[in-house]
Amino acid sequence: MSVVDVLLISFSIASFGGWLLVWFIHTVALIYGKRKLHKPPPAISPEDLQGVSIIKPLVGVDSNLYYNLETFFKIDYPAYELLFSVMDEQDPAIMIVQKLIERYPKIDAKLFIGMKYVGPNGKVNNMMKPFEASKYDLINISDSSIKAAPDCLKDMVGHMAPDVGLVLQMPFCCDRKGFAGIYEKVFFGTMQARNMLTAIALGINCSTGMSSMVRKEIVERCGGLDHFAKYLAEDFFLAHETVAQGYKISLSNKLAMQNSGFYSVDHFHKRLTRWGQLRVATVPTLLILEPLSECIVLGFIVSLCVEYVFGLSALAFFLMHILVWFLIDYTLLNICQDSPLPFSKFDFLCAWLLRECTSFYLSIKSHMQRVIVWRHRRYRLRWGGTIEEI
Numbered sequence: 001m002s003v004v005d006v007l008l009i010s011f012s013i014a015s016f017g018g019w020l021l022v023w024f025i026h027t028v029a030l031i032y033g034k035r036k037l038h039k040p041p042p043a044i045s046p047e048d049l050q051g052v053s054i055i056k057p058l059v060g061v062d063s064n065l066y067y068n069l070e071t072f073f074k075i076d077y078p079a080y081e082l083l084f085s086v087m088d089e090q091d092p093a094i095m096i097v098q099k100l101i102e103r104y105p106k107i108d109a110k111l112f113i114g115m116k117y118v119g120p121n122g123k124v125n126n127m128m129k130p131f132e133a134s135k136y137d138l139i140n141i142s143d144s145s146i147k148a149a150p151d152c153l154k155d156m157v158g159h160m161a162p163d164v165g166l167v168l169q170m171p172f173c174c175d176r177k178g179f180a181g182i183y184e185k186v187f188f189g190t191m192q193a194r195n196m197l198t199a200i201a202l203g204i205n206c207s208t209g210m211s212s213m214v215r216k217e218i219v220e221r222c223g224g225l226d227h228f229a230k231y232l233a234e235d236f237f238l239a240h241e242t243v244a245q246g247y248k249i250s251l252s253n254k255l256a257m258q259n260s261g262f263y264s265v266d267h268f269h270k271r272l273t274r275w276g277q278l279r280v281a282t283v284p285t286l287l288i289l290e291p292l293s294e295c296i297v298l299g300f301i302v303s304l305c306v307e308y309v310f311g312l313s314a315l316a317f318f319l320m321h322i323l324v325w326f327l328i329d330y331t332l333l334n335i336c337q338d339s340p341l342p343f344s345k346f347d348f349l350c351a352w353l354l355r356e357c358t359s360f361y362l363s364i365k366s367h368m369q370r371v372i373v374w375r376h377r378r379y380r381l382r383w384g385g386t387i388e389e390i
């Protein structure tokens with residue numbers, strides 16, 4: 001056997017190992033997702049329902065903002081405050097928040113205008129004033145696009161056991177019209193759900209900051225929220241600190257339902273590119289692991305290896321690989337949705353193919369850029385995940 005043969009066989013064995021690992025990730029996601037998501041909130045006695053300060057950092061408006069924010073005034077929970085903040089006194093979101101505060105005078109809600117600059121991360125700057133004014137020990141950071149379920153706080157607080165420091169809601173999307181709405185739902189219900197569910201089930205930090213609840217003392221022990229302003233992925237580092245302080249991270253049974261009125265395929269691709277950039281800067285091994293864990297790239301490599309080692313048809317193996325992956329993705333999406341999907345199987349096929357075919361291109365695109373644009377602010381990203389505003 002020549003050296004080339006030995007190398008090719010070793011490469012094939014490694015690829016096959018990676019391929020098995022990916023099916024393991026699929027399996028854990030399916031089992032954990034089915035057992036965990038959409039279950040009723042954990043039973044908790046009324047005296048254990050601690051107060052929660054909900055921080056809503058806002059920048060600008062979209063056509064669903066009023067409706068989404070209103071859902072926070074209808075949360076069924078005995079003690080919570082709503083702390084809205086905007087960075088700029090001209091922000092049109094101010095009018096919307098003021099209208100809601102007038103409409104629901106019984107809800108404890110405040111609006112903070114003007115950010116406190118503590119570092120480059122705009123979201124952190126925007127959250128500084130409400131964080132410092134918060135009166136409860138549990139802080140729920142909730143992005144502007146989120147639509148709240150009435151029992152969301154009961155569920156998150158129910159997961160806040162004494163050894164838990166942070167409760168995450170996994171991102172998903174409300175039913176929205178048009179192909180872009182389908183596309184986002186397919187992304188969050190397949191690739192994102194698969195990796196997040198498995199990571200959380202295995203205790204790997206895979207945070208997203210769209211809707212999470214953290215113990216205030218964890219942030220205070222780091223010296224305050226300002227500690228996270230130097231990073232773009234402040235959510236990841238908050239989860240990292242939580243674990244470093246000896247707490248666990250728990251997943252809420254409820255999903256973080258994104259419902260922004262402003263969405264398009266192009267806008268979503270820009271967001272995915274930004275996330276790709278920040279993930280790789282934060283966890284550099286993902287530069288290799290992410291593309292290798294994608295259906296088409298992995299299937300292509302493993303099919304060639306299988307033909308080389310076992311003499312099986314690479315094409316037949318590749319098509320089988322794609323079909324099984326596709327069916328598992330459809331099953332996981334249905335688990336996340338937990339009700340009939342608002343689109344046909346053909347729509348799913350189109351959105352799934354678009355996602356699978358563009359993922360490699362978006363990864364490459366994100367690695368070619370060191371500058372990140374987030375809400376009209378430009379940042380230069382450094383290895384390690386720190387940023388500098390340009």
Ligand SMILES: CCCCCCCC/C=C\CCCCCCCC(=O)N[C@@H](CO)[C@H](O)/C=C/CCCCCCCCCCCCC
Binds near residue numbers: 232235275
């Ligand atoms: C041969 C293949 C082996 C496969 C190994 C697994 C490869 C993982 C592939 C993709 C990871 C995708 C992670 C998706 C969720 C990340 C969410 C996100 O982008 N969040 C950002 C925005 O909120 C956040 O600011 C960024 C955080 C930084 C890094 C996230 C680290 C994720 C580590 C994921 C490991 C997941 C797989 C675990 C299975 C063993």
Ligand SMILES: O=c1ccn([C@@H]2O[C@H](COP(=O)(O)OP(=O)(O)O[C@H]3OC[C@@H](O)[C@H](O)[C@H]3O)[C@@H](O)[C@H]2O)c(=O)[nH]1
Binds near residue numbers: 145
């Ligand atoms: O400069 C900014 C940018 C954003 N934000 C707020 O931050 C929240 C998230 O912003 P976007 O919806 O634009 O961004 P994403 O959904 O991509 O954010 C997500 O990924 C990046 C992480 O750092 C965030 O924590 C996470 O929420 C919104 O509530 C937005 O209003 C600010 O307050 N200031």
